[in-house]
């Protein structure tokens with residue numbers, strides 16, 4: 122039996138604590154040349170797609186803008202549209218929330234990107250984390266967690282109706298015949314739901330993929346259900362083999378209820394990669410990267426997120442605070458997803474870990490914030506990627522470099538050829554569209570409605 126094929130995406134390292142902006146090789150996170158460099162590198166290596174995250178508000182810490190790592194980024198869709206002009210085959214995937222947008226405008230924008238890129242558009246659907254982001258939008262507050270997913274489901278339903286309203290061959294070939302549109306090839310949409318009312322014919326012709334490839338990132342049961350029902354790819358943070366296998370089994374186990382099979386949904390965790398000529402050199406480099414990511418002030422700010430109070434009097438190279446966090450004050454940081462269910466218990470656990478290993482605050486933060494990632498020689502990293510895919514921990518990875526924009530260069534030059542040699546990664550693109558790269562069939566409409574609100578998507 123042939124080996125399962127690896128899928129790879131390139132995450133633009135624009136913002137966040139993984140990005141090492143103090144490195145002298147770092148360049149702008151907003152300049153077109155940076156996006157272009159990463160995209161061209163990814164395309165030359167025959168990666169499946171380029172990937173952009175979305176952040177709709179600058180993070181705050183203790184009432185001020187959080188300035189210890191990179192913040193501020195351009196809007197997703199114009200960046201992808203610009204990249205469509207400088208790449209030929211690479212998939213172009215971006216994150217856009219369903220919580221603050223309207224389905225008509227999103228369907229139109231994604232269809233436009235799919236047209237401009239000739240079938241390379243992919244939409245990472247997220248529902249956003251908190252009311253802090255909501256304050257920037259006219260909805261003001263925020264939808265409760267479950268309602269965000271109900272809204273996402275209805276929004277996707279409307280978007281699919283809009284994408285399907287034009288037939289593939291609705292428009293006559295230029296210069297042929299007297300009528301521009303084939304009669305009956307564009308049908309009106311008439312949707313009246315709890316969140317949206319949309320009536321009329323959409324103004325944008327159908328893109329080459331029909332529907333853009335749909336990604337989903339959200340880890341709750343509702344998020345996983347949305348992925349199982351609607352998505353072609355799920356983006357996850359479960360990047361270790363053990364956590365990945367559990368996530369993979371869970372999310373793929375949800376597919377049958379929607380008449381779908383394992384191959385219909387790809388699981389792609391975010392992962393960092395650090396290479397060296399020897400294993401020891403790679404480990405040293407990984408350690409150096411972590412030390413650059415976790416400066417002394419960053420370590421203190423990280424602890425303050427759990428303790429919920431100012432800890433700047435503490436020495437980052439000294440021991441952890443002896444007192445416990447006060448739960449009612451927890452979360453002095455806004456705009457970043459954190460799930461500390463029991464801060465006091467976690468603080469105790471960290472204190473014990475630090476004492477047992479003789480770690481300072483900074484060493485503790487370096488250790489507990491480390492998601493593992495792929496560290497090793499090019500051949501050991503290629504083997505790790507291959508094995509993770511064969512043992513169903515994932516279907517590949519979204520690679521998250523720590524340097525903007527050159528962080529993918531070494532992986533592209535040194536690891537991808539080894540994956541090709543192993544017979545698990547394409548030597549060239551098999552087709553022109555992102556659907557082709559991911560081995561996905563034609564765009565489909567979901568066969569089942571959301572369990573909690575079937576009325577909304579009855580058709």
Ligand SMILES: Cc1cc2nc3c(=O)[nH]c(=O)nc-3n(C[C@H](O)[C@H](O)[C@H](O)COP(=O)(O)O)c2cc1C
Pocket residue numbers: 173174175176177216218247248249250338339340341342343344345356357358391458
């Ligand atoms: C791997 C991953 C990547 C995400 N990326 C983004 C992002 O770029 N922008 C964003 O607003 N939310 C992002 N999210 C957060 C989701 O929007 C979601 O709101 C959040 O995970 C809470 O939903 P949940 O309870 O279903 O996990 C991401 C989530 C995951 C798991």
